Amino acid sequence: AQKITQTQPGMFVQEKEAVTLDCTYDTSDPSYGLFWYKQPSSGEMIFLIYQGSYDQQNATEGRYSLNFQKARKSANLVISASQLGDSAMYFCAMREGLGTSYDKVIFGPGTSLSVIP
Amino acid sequence: NAGVTQTPKFRVLKTGQSMTLLCAQDMNHEYMYWYRQDPGMGLRLIHYSVGEGTTAKGEVPDGYNVSRLKKQNFLLGLESAAPSQTSVYFCASSYEDRSGQPQHFGDGTRLSIL
Numbered sequence: 723a724q725k726i727t728q729t730q731p732g733m734f735v736q737e738k739e740a741v742t743l744d745c746t747y748d749t750s751d752p753s754y755g756l757f758w759y760k761q762p763s764s765g766e767m768i769f770l771i772y773q774g775s776y777d778q779q780n781a782t783e784g785r786y787s788l789n790f791q792k793a794r795k796s797a798n799l800v801i802s803a804s805q806l807g808d809s810a811m812y813f814c815a816m817r818e819g820l821g822t823s824y825d826k827v828i829f830g831p832g833t834s835l836s837v838i839p
Numbered sequence: 840n841a842g843v844t845q846t847p848k849f850r851v852l853k854t855g856q857s858m859t860l861l862c863a864q865d866m867n868h869e870y871m872y873w874y875r876q877d878p879g880m881g882l883r884l885i886h887y888s889v890g891e892g893t894t895a896k897g898e899v900p901d902g903y904n905v906s907r908l909k910k911q912n913f914l915l916g917l918e919s920a921a922p923s924q925t926s927v928y929f930c931a932s933s934y935e936d937r938s939g940q941p942q943h944f945g946d947g948t949r950l951s952i953l
Contacts, residue, residue, distance in 0.1 A: 731879070755939050767929070769941035813881055821935070825889055827872065827942060828898060829882040 725749065726814055726830030733835050735804045742789070743799045743833045745814030751775075755817040756797040757827070758788065762810040770812075773797055801835075809837045841865050845930050852920045852952050858916035860915040860948050862930030869912035869935040872897075872942065873905060875926040882929060888913055889935070920952045 727746045735741035747756065758770040773781045773788045781788040789798040801808055814830040846861045862871065869890050874882040874897075884897030886905040894905045902924060904916045914930075917924060927949050931942040 726881075728881075733891060757939075759941075765927075766949055767931075767942075767944040772939035772941065774939055777908065815882075823889055823893070824895060825870065825935075826884060826895070827931075827933075828884050829874070831879060831881040836848050 725828055726816055728814055728830040728833050730833045731831075733833055735801075735835065735837055737806060737837055737839050738803055740800060740802045741804055741835065743801070743812050743835065744796070745798055746794070746796045747814070747816045748795060749816060749818045751818045751820070753770075753820050755819065756788070756790070756821070757812045757815040758786070758797075758799045759815060759829075760808075760810045761832075762807075767813075768816060771799065773800075804837045806837050806839060809835060811835075813816070843930055843932055843943050843945040845928075845948050848946065849949045850951070851916075852950065854920060854921050854922060854952060857916070857918050858920065859917075860928055860930075860950075862913045862915070862932075862945060864911055864930075864932040864943070866912075866932065866943065868932035868943070869910075870933045870943065871907065872931045872933075873903070873913065873915045874929045874931065875899065875924075876929060876947075884937070885928075889913045890943060904950065907928050920950045926950060 756773045760768040787800045818828045819825040872887040873885040888907040891910040930945040933942045934940045
């Protein structure tokens, strides 16, 4: 069963508009972490933002914010004021088993974002 | 500051051949991971290691073996390559702490099996 679901294979957004990329996850661990990474066409993986399962407030990093709804097991990425350089693949990832022998990070299938001028 | 270095960057193999991909990190990270990336499937975890001398299976371990004899190196082996193993392979490493330290990724190895 897929543990990370990203239901939007492709998204389009107008430059300067905000966009929300969806991510839902499944884990039985009480302590876990959620990450978002960006992968431009050049191929490198760029860390964007992190949310811990016990964090009381939603994470924010510049134009990126994470809409964390723990009860719904969702961790959507919000990009404000989209720029042409935001066009890329975006991956949601989950770290579970923190501090145990099965401490690992798994990824969702990704969402391709295209920013339209 | 090299970070995570993957060797080689490109390789073409024939079906049945064997090879080893090397991942080296210079950040004293405890954790290391091997992923494969295929179109539409994101990054899938092959094997991972939470410390020197330890390895564990990820989501898609079949056909691969790994070793972590030294803390800074994580080797991924294909004993008998198959066309289904054509992919881009990424190595990553991270700290052990629980504060949300992100993974550091290598540049990837593009592997084609003919």
